[in-house]
Amino acid sequence: xxxxxxxxxxxxxTKKERSxxxxxxxxxxxxxxxxxxxxxxxxxxxxxxxxxxxxxTYLLDGDxxxxxxxxxxxxxDIDRIENIRRIGEVSKLFVDAGIIVLTAFxxxxxxxxxxxxxxxxxxxxxxxxxxxxxxxxxSRDPKGLYKKARMGxxxxxxxxxxxxxxxxxxxxxxxxxxxxxxxxxxxxxxYLKLNNYLNE
Numbered sequence: 001x002x003x004x005x006x007x008x009x010x011x012x013x014t015k016k017e018r019s020x021x022x023x024x025x026x027x028x029x030x031x032x033x034x035x036x037x038x039x040x041x042x043x044x045x046x047x048x049x050x051x052x053x054x055x056x057t058y059l060l061d062g063d064x065x066x067x068x069x070x071x072x073x074x075x076x077d078i079d080r081i082e083n084i085r086r087i088g089e090v091s092k093l094f095v096d097a098g099i100i101v102l103t104a105f106x107x108x109x110x111x112x113x114x115x116x117x118x119x120x121x122x123x124x125x126x127x128x129x130x131x132x133x134x135x136x137x138x139s140r141d142p143k144g145l146y147k148k149a150r151m152g153x154x155x156x157x158x159x160x161x162x163x164x165x166x167x168x169x170x171x172x173x174x175x176x177x178x179x180x181x182x183x184x185x186x187x188x189x190x191y192l193k194l195n196n197y198l199n200e
Contacts, residue, residue: 018098025197031104033130036137038176039104059102088116110165129170
C-alpha cells in the first residue's frame with residue numbers, strides 16, 4: 001500500500017562520489033545455488049581476497065540474515081520471496097554506498113533473482129551460479145539438513161520437496177564440484193578485473 005506522505009529524500013553525496021574514494025565500482029555479487037553447494041564458503045574466500053586488495057566489501061549470508069533482519073520468516077514460498085525482497089533492498093543500499101556486496105542465498109526462484117537485478121542499475125548485478133550436483137551437496141550436508149528433509153522433518157526443502165530454478169544466463173557459472181575453492185575465487189576475480197569493477 002502506497003503512502004502519499006512519504007517522499008524520497010535526495011542525498012547530496014552521490015554513489016559515484018562514494019565509489020571514487022573507494023577506488024572501485026560498486027556491484028552486487030549474487031551467489032545462488034543449492035544448500036551445500038559452497039556459496040558461503042566461496043563468498044567468504046572471495047571477500048578475503050578483495051580485502052587483501054583493499055576493496056570495500058560486505059557479505060550478507062543467508063543464515064546470518066535470518067537470525068536478525070529476517071528473523072521470524074519461515075521457509076514457505078511466500079516467506080522465501082519476502083526474504084529475498086528484503087535482501088535485495090538492503091543490498092541496493094550497500095551498492096549505493098559504493099560497496100562491493102556479496103550475498104550467499106539459495107534464492108531458488110528465478111523471478112525473485114530477476115527482480116533484484118531490476119532493482120539496481122544495469123551492470124551492477126552479477127549473478128554467480130554455484131552449480132554443484134545435488135548428490136555432492138547431499139554428501140557434504142554440513143548442517144544435516146538433507147538427512148532431515150529426506151526424513152520429512154523439514155518441509156519445503158530446496159532440491160528435495162521444493163524446486164530450484166537454475167539461472168538461464170548467469171554472469172558467472174561455476175561448477176564447484178570440479179573446481180577448488182581457490183579456482184572458483186580466481187574465476188570471479190578475473191571477471192571483476194576484466195570488467196573494471198576493481199579499478200586497479
